[in-house]
Amino acid sequence: MSESAQAEQPRLGSVTCASRSGFHRMAYWEWGDPANDRVLLCVHGLTRSGRDFDHVARALQGDYRVICPDVAGRGRSDWLIDPANYIVPQYVADMVALVARLQARQIDWIGTSMGGLIGMVLAGTAAASPGLRPDRGVWGLGRAPDVPLGRMVFNDIGPALDLDGLGRIADYVGEASRFKNFADAVAYVRSTSEGFGPHDEQGWTELTEHVFNQQDGEWVKHYDLRLAQPFASQTPEALAGAERVLWRAWEHLPGPVLVLRGQDSDILPASVAQEMLQRNPQARCVEFAGVGHAPTLRSPDQIAAVRDFLLA
Incomplete structure (x- = not known):
């Protein structure tokens, strides 16, 4: 990668979205030619930000207009008035607003963890799968406008929701961690994100700098801690219902699908990944x-896997 590419920074934009409690602004980071109507939409995990995709965006900005939103309640986006709206259906509605703004000929998708679930539901809603009520779509969202979805990458996530893995994440989502210096914030991210795999010191620093903000002389998490409330209140019955919806959406995805999996993942077991391949022949x-x-899409092998699939 050239020094000029290393130094390049994304442009910051925003789109106005609506929830049951009013309007909010969702920020997004944009790479590449703003006139390119071939868009790659990259959506991050539960407590992360759109800047997680800096490396893969730099690698693909010559082929795509790369858009990396900060999902509501995170990063540069507004926090929601009612924390009960920090749920996948709201995030899907926000993405529909963003898609309408982009006016893309084709949208390919990379979704890490939560970002994959959002993409799965969005695709299922747009497809209006047979057997779903046509007036309600997927998850009761109603029929989405035409979304020109193409290839989709699901990064360490699937339709089956592992309770143990979700519980591990829930343990730290609502923690109000505050640090006097940035080095301590880096150490915290390193300790709670061991699943990201090996990274050098610069890597851990970059994985921290966009998820902690300096406030009143301390480093604090970038997201609204209240997003843990609906996440922690999920019941086994609700998760089972969500799984049924997600599997149906998975089986009706519109195009080729790539599943990325960390071999040691506690969110996407190998058995679930195998079932995903069996139930969707395009995957x-x-x-x-x-x-x-989850894989951070920073290393050359991870970026190559994504690039080879998207540009095949």
Whole structure:
């Protein structure tokens, strides 16, 4: 990668979205030619930000206009008035607003963890799968406008929701961690994100700098801690219902699908990944050794797997 590419920074934009409690602004990071109508939409995990995709965006900005939103309640986006709206259906509605703004000829998708679930539901809603009520679509969202979805990458996530893995994440989502210096914030991210796999010191620094903000002389998490409330209140019955919806959406995805999996993942078990391949013949899977949840799409092999699939 050239020094000029290393130094390049994304442009910051925003789109106005609506929830049951009013309007909010969702920020997004944009790479590449703003006139390019071939868009790659990259959506991050539960407590992360759109800047997680800096490396893969730099690698693909010559082929795509790369858009990396900060999902509501995170990064540069507004926090929601009612924390009960920090749920996948709201995030899907926000993405529909963003898609309408982009006016793309084709949208390919990379979704890490939560970002994959959002993409799965969005695709299922747009497809209006047979057997779903046509006035309600997927998850009761109603019929989405035409979304020109193409190839989709699901990064360490699938339709089956592992309770143990979700519980591990829930343990730290609502923690109000505050640090006097940035080095301590880096150490915290390193300790809670071991599943990201091995990274050098610069890597951990970059994985921290966009998820902690300096406030009143301390480093604090970038997201609204209240997003843990609906996440922690999920019941086994609700998760089972969500799984049924997600599997149906998975089986009706519109185009080729790539599943990325950390071999040590506690969110996407190998058995679930195998079932995903069986239930969607357009899907294939690439695994990364020494990685859990989730591959960060920063290393050359991970970027190459994504690039080769999207540009095939």
